[in-house]
Amino acid sequence: MQTGLPLKEADKVIIMVHGRGASADSILSLKSHLKVEKAAFFAPQAKNHTWYPFSFLAPVQQNQPYLDEALETLSALVEEIKAEGIPANKIYLLGFSQGACLTLEFAARNASKYGGVIAFTGGLIGEKLNLNNYQGDFNQTPILITTGDPDPHVPVSRVNESAEILKKMNAEVWVEIFKGRPHTIEFKELELANQLLNL
Template identity: 55%
Template sequence: MYSHTKQIKTAGAAPAVAKAALILLHGRGGTAANIIGLARELDVQDFAIYAPQATNNSWYPYSFMAPDADNQPALNSALEMVDETVKQVLADGIPLHKIYFLGFSQGACLTLEYITRHAQPFGGAVAFTGGLIGERLNLDNYKGDFIGMPVLITTGNPDPHVPLTRVEESVKVLKSMDAAVTLKVYNGRPHTISQEEIELANSTVFI
């Protein structure tokens, strides 16, 4: 088991002149550098980009639906790393309502878990193939109010790592906390990010 060493790669606009900030969370086996490359496909040209790097290229060791204890202490450390990234963005002078999140796969799960534990009107969030984390969802973990914040969640059906039932359960939780959720399910889509999903993120969140 492991904790994460703080490493945050930055790119994009300088925070002093940035229109907003985008926090990118890579998937299992991915890197901060390769998910930064995804930003070139998004309508975030004027954003400051922040991408934390997971130790061992994985935010937590097992499935996001494994028993909670199996993924500790890595999961709590990962959530703390996201929180430290948010604090860095705020310290750089970018306000909370201009902070956006995007994650893929394991990073999408971490994105949803973090924002739902700290529900407030951030700029918006995109979860490319992910759901809230836990063998069962502990609703006591989720507090706050998104006040209409846009959230896009996409997934394939079936997906080898993320059951549609958990995605739908997650959507229900976020909607109950006043997130404006767009859910798009792609039948037969492999575990990847399609061009259509990128375009959907641009039209629903990065607008």
């Protein structure tokens, strides 16, 4: 789905990736909380409302071929946007929960100077992370990762592990952990996202 300005009129393009059981419509509803002008918004829709069937902490093979298909969906969308003359440094990736995990995994496998990456409750994907999958240089791309402590789906340990890998790939990463926060997106996290979007 696409909303906001047409690509040729946009200064920023924000790709929003929904969580398990949700929809493109639901994640696009967040745009009313994002303080960004002259933006185009895109939100792909997962088949059956899930990007891959099992936990992001399961062995990768258990989530195949769905994970590869989901990563290809994001890759095709990014390439389509670039083909319209939008450089990567004007493209922002944003996801929640399963969508946040997919967003981080895609970015780490395709590191470049993006406008920014926002992962509301997410981490890199796999029972054990395969560092050979992560290629490129973020060239100081700002990346925000948030989570609750504890979170029923995303352990803080994986958030921190992911952040360290992204930092080694030359990203400017900041992590915010909210004690006792339920599995949702709180206003404080949206404020942080707005800071990143307006750097």
